Amino acid sequence: MWAKLAFRLFLRELRRGELTVICAAIALAVMTVLTLSSVTDRIGQAILQKSNAFIAADRALASNHALPDEYRQQAQKMGLKTAQLTFFDTMLFANDRMQLAAIKAASSAYPLKGELLIKSDFDAQEQVAEGGPKEGNVWLNETVMYSLDLQVGDEVELGAATFTVSHILSEEPDAPFNIFSGSRRVLLNEADIAKTEVIQPGSRVFYRQLYAGDGDDVEAFYQWLKPQLAENQRWYGVKDRQSPIANSLERSERFLLLAGLLGIILAAVAIAVSAKRYCERQYDPVAMMKTLGGARAQIRAIYLLHLSLVCGFSLLIGLAVGYSLQHVAADYMAKSMDISLPPASLRPWLSAVFIGVVCAVMFSIKPLLDLFDIPPLRVLRRNLGDRLVVSKIHLALSALTVFGLMWLFSGKIKITLILFASSALVVVVLFVASKVIFGTGRKLGLSPGNSWSLALASIQKRANANAVQLISFALAIKLLLFLIVLKNDMINDWQSQLPADAPNAFLVNISEQEKQPVADYLAANNIEVSRFYPTIRGRVNAVNGEKVAREVSLEDNEKKDEEARSGVGRELNLTWVRDMPSHNTLTKGQWFTEQSQGEVSIEQSMAERLEIQLGDTITFLIGSQSFDAEVTSFREVNWSTLKPNFFMILSPDLLAEFPATYIAAARIDDGENKAFTQLLRQYPTITAIDVDNFVEQIRSTIEQVSLAIGFVLAIVVVCGALVLISQVQASLGERMQEVVILRTLGARGKLIRGATLYEFLLLGLIAGVVAALVSDVALFIVQRQLFELPGKFHPDIWFIGPVAGALFVALLGYTMIARTLNKNTSGLLRKLM
Structure with a gap:
């Protein structure tokens, strides 16, 4: 019986629109996490895959000594592509000249990522090579060609063998970016190494094996390889190299991670506000059930199942919208970045569902418990139950829930602590400030009939509710300011590293x-x-x-x-x-x-x-x-x-x-x-x-990262706006009652509109001031601790934050209340019944 009642209650309120706020909040949490996680996951994979051209593979294994061929065989069995590189220096002889050169002997599969560019003559156009040089041929870069006075087709002596220069080596994807070495480059076929007789016992030779394939396959191979690695063998990827591209990738990943964390905070705030508001709207139905003989256990079962239905429905909506949004975003990003984005992993879906369920339960449990405590007498005395005590235990659990979700999502304790502490500081500062401001407002003694007086009176009347609104507004503004300024600082720092006139x-x-x-x-x-x-x-x-x-050298039995x-x-x-x-x-x-x-x-x-x-x-x-x-x-x-x-x-x-x-x-x-x-x-x-091509590759990658960051930022801005909307929606019912009373007392529409506008303007201004100050402190810490940027304060946001906060909240709040203000008194009364 109770299950049927719960289901009927769900359908009835769904049709009437009573579930709009709570469903939208939970769906917002799921959509935010899924969209941000999927987009950042796919963009991160795409940028990393494109950047892997800098090492000509997804991963590489380097050593000063020959690597066992067993490694390559096992990698191929596990579905990976492989290539072998051998590096050594030797003398080249031609035209009665000699030149010390850096030799790279490569297997036919090289490169696994990126492109080899060659030229058939000094003045010819570059072309993409299909594989390396054939046996008996070598490719020399222009520096070596000039030094030995060679032309394409000439012969050069390398060790005990003579080779034909078949092409000019123009570009290697993994050429070392080191201005002190690697300039006189020679590419040789791996099968020709023995002919040269250059490598002898004691020769200084470096070896590298390249691997490319699906991320899971690469990781599986590494788990097989890891126990066998010697101390003189190094497994690395593009992010492990000390280079501009590695630094850019690391910074972009940290930023995208930050965006996801801030999205979780915004979603949690939206759910907490809307859950409380929804349960408050159920006070009268619960009081009626108890008056008609409904047992507490039965009411509890009805609403717990009701919450489960709401949560499940919201999850489906959030997942559907999130999937569509990330799909649209991915298509747009793929066209803009001129790359194909790989599909997202399963992790964003699991994270979205888990975070949505946890948020729905943790932020709804206290309002639900309050709901079960509503006395039957409320049917006669409508104010009973309106001032239920806020549980400190529930607040603590909610805070721990947000912290736990942030830590789980990021896996980084430092970044989680910084963001959580700065958000907690906003809450504490605004809680104290709201008490002071709303308390002293009673002593101002402004004249009646004035919009400012009515706005201050409205703020004082809803002091507790406005304190919560103030905190929500400030958190949203703070997080948005945080991301916008950090994005600009990162991009400016990248651009300053590679100005238009950078050396090439x-x-x-x-x-x-x-x-x-x-x-x-x-x-x-x-x-x-x-x-x-x-x-x-x-x-x-x-x-x-x-x-x-x-x-x-461990292989030569030397001891450290x-x-x-x-x-x-x-x-x-x-x-x-x-x-x-x-x-x-x-x-x-x-x-x-x-x-x-x-x-x-x-x-x-x-x-x-x-x-x-x-x-x-x-x-x-x-x-x-x-x-x-x-x-x-x-x-x-x-x-x-x-x-x-x-x-x-x-x-x-x-x-x-x-x-x-x-x-x-x-x-x-x-x-x-x-x-x-x-x-x-x-x-x-x-x-x-x-290094001109290298510079262009870095610029291209930075532009792609910047575009990705901008898109993710846009998503977070939308999420912040939705949080503000849910907060304003939570007070619509009470504001409708005020409008009815004021109109009954003869207040003009202009006075009511002005008071509403000024109220939101003041709330946005106060929230913007605190958000700007706390954001700047948090930015200073994050820039130095996480992004290796010169920490600095941003006085401009001390002005932009309050002004933008006041205008944004006022515009959004007034727009949402405008429909209520435009209705006549009888229409409002019917809606309140």
Whole structure:
């Protein structure tokens, strides 16, 4: 019987529109989580897949020693595509010239991701290669071609074998972005390695296996591989590389994660408000049931089943709308980004259902319990039950529920704590502020018949309800301000790293005698060039006289000295300059002066890694010569900029006597390629590294990430607006009663409209002030802790927040109340009955 009553109640209220608010709130939660999770999941997968071209695969395994072929065989059994790469340096001979070159021997499947671009002649158009060079052929990049004075079709000696230069190697998807190495590139067929007889015991060779396939298959292979990995083997993906694209991907993922978390907070607020309002509207029916003899247990069963039906119906609506919305969003993003988005995983669906059910139950349970406590006398005294005490336990459980859902959704405790704490701060500040403001308002003594007086009286009359509204408005405004400002700061930071005039080529291995002629030639041809940095290879040998650990080979049975101080493990590129590079920031200490002698400036992260303090003495080893330098400053280096950067910069007196070469960054615009090529022909010992295509790839990825972030932000803005709508809807019934009373007392429509507008204007203004201040504090923390951005305050949002909040809430609130104000008194009375 009770089940039938619950079902009939559900159908009746569904037809009458009584379930609109609560169903919309639960559906909003489900839709928000599903849409945001699906869109961010699909966009993240697509961007990552496209970015995987930077390593020519989905994942790679690198080692200084030969990798077992068993790995490739197992990967192929598990449905993955594989490729093998072998790297070594050797001399090339042709036309009575010789040149040291970096050889990459690749299997026929290379590359698994991205494209190899080649040219049939210096002036020919680039074309996409179908596989690597055939046996007996090699591809050389232009630098090697110039150095050996070669043309396509000529022969070159590589070790014990002779090969035909069949194409010019123009671009490799995984070419190392390192201005100190990897410039003289040669691509060889893997089957030809043995012919060269170059690799002998003790040769310095590097190996890499590439893997590509479905994400689950790659992860399954890694779980098989993980127990067998040696310490000198490294498994990595594109996000593991220290590069601009890796940093951009990490930041975008964090932002998209933030958007999802804020969507959960907004949905939780909407459900809490609408659940309370819906249960309040059921007070009279419950009182009537009890008057007619309905038992508490029976009423409880009816409404619990009723809530289950409401929850189930809302879940279906939310999932349907969310799926449609994310599908539309994905299609739009795919066209805008010119990529195909992979289907979303099952996780967004499971998250949406779980979060929707948890929110519906946790934020409805207290209003439901209050509903069961409504006394039968309410049928005679309509005010009974209107002021049920708010349970502190329920508030605590609700807060813990939101925190738990945020943590579950993100898996990141730090980001969850920051957002939750900042939102809690908004609640506390506004709760106290509302008590003060609404309390002091009674003492203002404004004249009757004034819209402002009526607005303040309305605010005072609904002090508790308005406090809740104020908190809801402020949370929505705070979260929206937070995302909008963070998005702009991220994009501005990316764009500042890659301005339109960013360097797109590097000149390396410039001798002292060539430096001035090269500078003059570039200036004469209007080619922009940075300062020339002297460079020399050196090793950190000791800190304060304590030897540092060196790099070891486990396969050669070398043992690491566990007692030695942590070191770099490799040679560093050292430079010496009097003036600090413009793209470096001094974080501690003092930069070199004219009187500086024997000083060194260290990059901040390197100093932390080596546990170095200001005043420490570092011993450097260059060849067989060693010298000491005192640490006098730490620097913050932006590694994402396409400019020469150094871990260690020494005062000029230390390295002035050492032979060095110079490097410089140049900007080669259209029309300057011919002059630049002539420079390389004139100075064949200079190495040129073309990074123009790399820059374009980074810009393209950043634009795609920015577009994705903008779309997700739009979804969150819509969610915020829906939260405000649900909050205003919750007070519609009470506002209709006020309009009837005021009209009965002779109040004019202009007075009522003005009072309504001013009331929402004040609520939005107060909410905007608090939201702006708390948002800025939270932004400062998040930027420094999560996004590695320079933390800064944003005074502009202290003005924008209150103004936008006041206008947005006033416009939205007034628009929703306008229909009520336009109805005549008899119509309002009939609707209230």
